């Protein structure tokens with residue numbers, strides 16, 4: 001029997017990159033997986049067909065739609081909130097509405113979706129956020145809102161761990177360093193700068209991040225909660 005056989009998993013932002021690797025991992029471990037997407041319907045449909053999972057269109061920036069969707073899915077054993085945007089640029093130039101949308105997707109969506117999922121989650125459920133090593137180290141300019149949003153998740157998991165701990169529900173954040181995706185390609189222009197901050201000078205793979213998520217969502221991690229795990233080649237060391 002696979003380790004997630006019979007488990008129901010929802011991944012927010014699963015169409016590409018790290019989220020898609022998480023969908024693949026849970027599906028291959030036997031879970032019933034649903035995932036959301038927003039701008040990439042073709043990638044989402046291809047992944048759903050490949051993995052036998054269900055693709056659901058939902059903007060993580062739309063709080064009420066997200067809460068209603070999670071309510072409609074019934075009890076989830078595992079919620080992974082991966083959807084996130086970068087919003088890099090000169091803070092004097094970025095439109096304030098863009099920053100507010102970044103906060104809605106990167107901070108508000110994890111909070112509201114975790115609470116919505118916990119309403120129906122069985123005892124022993126798992127909530128995992130995908131944060132960033134930039135919560136702990138921000139060595140470049142132009143990413144203040146992004147790093148602030150990822151730092152918020154560290155406080156959020158501590159509080160939610162207290163809120164849901166009596167039910168054995170764990171809440172943790174996985175903080176990747178540079179990871180090879182559309183957001184941060186391993187052959188991108190900032191590759192050498194980013195690797196200069198790392199002890200192991202290569203991008204993380206999405207599958208490596210998915211492996212840590214699967215561990216935290218699995219039966220061996222029932223006592224781990226309110227914690228942040230860096231997976232970053234020593235970016236924060």
Ligand code: NDP
Nearest residue numbers: 013015016017018037038039040060084178179181183184
């Ligand atoms: P990508 O940009 O490659 O993929 C982002 C994923 O999030 C896509 O599936 C996208 O779906 C989804 N998404 C984005 N906005 C929304 C939205 N409004 N509603 C629903 N889904 C949305 O990013 P990565 O895979 O690299 O990043 C995934 C997570 O990991 C993010 O939270 C990111 O901050 C974090 N991270 C990434 C690092 C990296 O180096 N790559 C390092 C540290 C953290 P769609 O295209 O369908 O809209």
